[in-house]
Amino acid sequence: AQKITQTQPGMFVQEKEAVTLDCTYDTSDPSYGLFWYKQPSSGEMIFLIYQGSYDQQNATEGRYSLNFQKARKSANLVISASQLGDSAMYFCAMREGTDFGNEKLTFGTGTRLTIIP
Amino acid sequence: DTGVSQDPRHKITKRGQNVTFRCDPISEHNRLYWYRQTLGQGPEFLTYFQNEAQLEKSRLLSDRFSAERPKGSFSTLEIQRTEQGDSAMYLCASSLTAGGRYTQYFGPGTRLTVL
Numbered sequence: 001a002q003k004i005t006q007t008q009p010g011m012f013v014q015e016k017e018a019v020t021l022d023c024t025y026d027t028s029d030p031s032y033g034l035f036w037y038k039q040p041s042s043g044e045m046i047f048l049i050y051q052g053s054y055d056q057q058n059a060t061e062g063r064y065s066l067n068f069q070k071a072r073k074s075a076n077l078v079i080s081a082s083q084l085g086d087s088a089m090y091f092c093a094m095r096e097g098t099d100f101g102n103e104k105l106t107f108g109t110g111t112r113l114t115i116i117p
Numbered sequence: 118d119t120g121v122s123q124d125p126r127h128k129i130t131k132r133g134q135n136v137t138f139r140c141d142p143i144s145e146h147n148r149l150y151w152y153r154q155t156l157g158q159g160p161e162f163l164t165y166f167q168n169e170a171q172l173e174k175s176r177l178l179s180d181r182f183s184a185e186r187p188k189g190s191f192s193t194l195e196i197q198r199t200e201q202g203d204s205a206m207y208l209c210a211s212s213l214t215a216g217g218r219y220t221q222y223f224g225p226g227t228r229l230t231v232l
Contacts, residue, residue: 004159033219035220035221037223043226043228044223044225044226045160045208046223047221047222047223091159093159103148103165103173103219104150104165104173105160105162106162107159107160107161109158109159110158
């Protein structure tokens with residue numbers, strides 16, 4: 001089974017509108033971390049936001065917020081007031097556990113977001 | 118504070134040749150990771166280091182692949198006898214073991230094309 005599922009291969013959004021990128025995850029570990037990264041056409045993965053499984057509140061970073069629904073195992077990224085520079089691939093990723101050795105991130109297949117002027 | 122850097126940014130090679138990539142992490146970061154990303158996919162974990170010790174290797178890291186981090190600073194990833202299936206973006210990331218997040222910060226990647 002896929003550990004990270006991103007069901008939207010591509011999205012088109014009008015500039016200044018809000019956009020929600022979907023991410024569901026699968027883990028039996030009670031301790032995990034969820035990350036969102038942005039990858040422009042240049043290729044670099046840019047860290048956007050983090051949510052820990054024990055965090056009581058949804059994470060926010062500027063225009064980015066994470067809609068964390070633990071029971072549904074979803075961690076959707078919300079971008080408010082989208083800008084042309086938001087056009088990129090967006091990846092959801094998970095780090096399972098806190099034990100030494102569980103270091104790797106597991107990524108979804110990504111969503112390509114295009115902002116329309 | 119400079120970010121993660123990788124060299125070269127692009128590499129074109131012929132099948133059967135050896136290639137080596139370098140990654141320089143953020144200076145105070147003690148953990149360094151290598152990932153591979155093929156077209157249309159998310160990055161896949163290859164290996165990671167804590168200081169100079171290589172602590173985990175993915176099954177994706179065949180015998181033709183070797184990674185080192187000799188002094189706990191920069192790292193190299195070598196691919197011997199390259200195959201066309203090795204064509205991918207190779208991403209390096211680093212993190213600091215503090216705060217519990219272990220957020221990984223990525224470099225710009227090295228795009229490998231094997232002809």
